Amino acid sequence: MQVLLTDNNKNFQDSIYGFLKAKFKSIESSDLKRLWQELFKNSFIKPEQSILDEALLVESVSKHLSGLGLFLLTQFTCINIINNFANKDIRNKYLNKLRSGEAIGSFSITEPNAGSDVSLIETTAVKNNNNWILNGHKIWASNGSICDLIITFAQTKSHKDKSGITAFLLDPNSKQIKIKSDTPKLGVKITPSNEITINNAEITEEAKIGDIGDGIKIALSAITLGRIYCAAQAVGLLGGLLEECINHSTKRNQFGKSISEYQSIKWYLADMTKDLDAARLLLHKACWAKENSPEELSKYSSMAKYFSTSVTQKHATKAVQILGGRGLIEGSYVAKGYNDSKVLEIYEGTNEIQKLVLTKELKLN
Numbered sequence: 114m115q116v117l118l119t120d121n122n123k124n125f126q127d128s129i130y131g132f133l134k135a136k137f138k139s140i141e142s143s144d145l146k147r148l149w150q151e152l153f154k155n156s157f158i159k160p161e162q163s164i165l166d167e168a169l170l171v172e173s174v175s176k177h178l179s180g181l182g183l184f185l186l187t188q189f190t191c192i193n194i195i196n197n198f199a200n201k202d203i204r205n206k207y208l209n210k211l212r213s214g215e216a217i218g219s220f221s222i223t224e225p226n227a228g229s230d231v232s233l234i235e236t237t238a239v240k241n242n243n244n245w246i247l248n249g250h251k252i253w254a255s256n257g258s259i260c261d262l263i264i265t266f267a268q269t270k271s272h273k274d275k276s277g278i279t280a281f282l283l284d285p286n287s288k289q290i291k292i293k294s295d296t297p298k299l300g301v302k303i304t305p306s307n308e309i310t311i312n313n314a315e316i317t318e319e320a321k322i323g324d325i326g327d328g329i330k331i332a333l334s335a336i337t338l339g340r341i342y343c344a345a346q347a348v349g350l351l352g353g354l355l356e357e358c359i360n361h362s363t364k365r366n367q368f369g370k371s372i373s374e375y376q377s378i379k380w381y382l383a384d385m386t387k388d389l390d391a392a393r394l395l396l397h398k399a400c401w402a403k404e405n406s407p408e409e410l411s412k413y414s415s416m417a418k419y420f421s422t423s424v425t426q427k428h429a430t431k432a433v434q435i436l437g438g439r440g441l442i443e444g445s446y447v448a449k450g451y452n453d454s455k456v457l458e459i460y461e462g463t464n465e466i467q468k469l470v471l472t473k474e475l476k477l478n
């Protein structure tokens with residue numbers, strides 16, 4: 114396993130960070146498609162790349178602006194699903210477009226009555242000759258308002274049954290699909306979150322992804338990798354917070370010396386440094402498991418997501434403390450990071466759900 118990053122890895126990350134600082138200093142949700150396209154044009158995103166390269170990318174982009182991590186995560190999720198589970202026609206039609214950013218994807222399984230337990234989804238898919246008629250209400254679809262395709266999940270049986278849940282590809286421009294305006298949220302604001310209503314949307318058999326009943330398998334496989342991107346997002350944010358804190362505390366003078374000379378501040382910085390390194394190592398171990406030990410992937414991606422997001426949330430509070438009043442100024446790096454860090458503990462499975470995944474691995478009973 115690669116424990117330390119190579120010079121190539123480090124140069125890759127530095128180049129991305131420098132590129133974003135120069136070209137995307139300020140960025141809106143409406144720029145996200147262009148952002149992906151620019152990352153692709155500049156070979157920071159390649160048609161075929163390792164999960165470690167993707168994680169390094171998400172880390173660097175999230176260090177610049179942590180909310181962007183969710184946009185990248187969602188696009189990679191759609192690419193992974195289409196690459197691994199879709200039929201040849203869908204792959205030919207969408208894979209290159211998603212990789213280059215010509216098309217943006219949204220992944221939509223969550224519903225008002227199906228959050229952590231996605232087997233409870235109520236969206237239905239009923240066969241009508243060779244087509245499917247879908248009806249339902251989705252929430253929290255990331256990239257919903259900027260997407261060109263939606264990967265969604267529906268129940269094909271007449272009652273709630275995991276073995277009936279199936280994945281489908283939807284066209285967001287269809288009249289039967291309504292994407293509501295962005296849901297206002299605490300953090301990660303740059304990536305839109307949307308409610309979607311599906312009202313008698315008729316789609317062809319070819320728009321089905323995988324077989325009937327493969328939905329849960331497809332969603333879990335995507336979310337397992339999503340946890341790696343989410344961990345990378347947290348590591349990027351924590352790295353950015355640490356830099357801000359070192360920068361501020363070494364310059365800020367109170368009572369005749371810089372506040373970094375006070376033990377209380379030094380200890381905050383020491384703890385942040387230690388947890389950042391540990392989070393990064395777990396992230397790299399999860400990337401290693403993806404390529405080398407697939408049976409351990411779920412365990413390590415859960416551990417990486419759980420550890421990195423919880424330490425980032427904990428240290429974001431300390432970062433505000435170190436900056437004092439300046440850490441509370443709306444729109445500042447630390448204030449935004451504080452809000453974003455809380456959101457990271459919720460998606461790709463809450464951190465309580467990560468504990469369930471981990472304890473399952475212990476095979477206690």
Ligand SMILES: Cc1cc2nc3c(=O)[nH]c(=O)nc-3n(C[C@H](O)[C@H](O)[C@H](O)COP(=O)(O)OP(=O)(O)OC[C@H]3O[C@@H](n4cnc5c(N)ncnc54)[C@H](O)[C@@H]3O)c2cc1C
Pocket residue numbers: 187220221222223227228229230252253254255256298301306456459460461462463464465466469
């Ligand atoms: C910013 C953001 C982006 C998102 N993006 C997407 C997306 O792109 N696509 C998508 O489909 N969904 C998305 N989601 C939805 C996300 O996956 C869910 O919010 C998450 O799975 C939790 O579901 P819930 O919010 O309904 O909480 P609930 O499932 O209602 O959980 C509430 C609380 O109960 C706890 N809990 C639940 N079950 C258990 C249990 N068995 N044991 C212990 N504790 C438990 C949870 O940990 C949590 O603390 C997003 C959410 C957010 C906030």
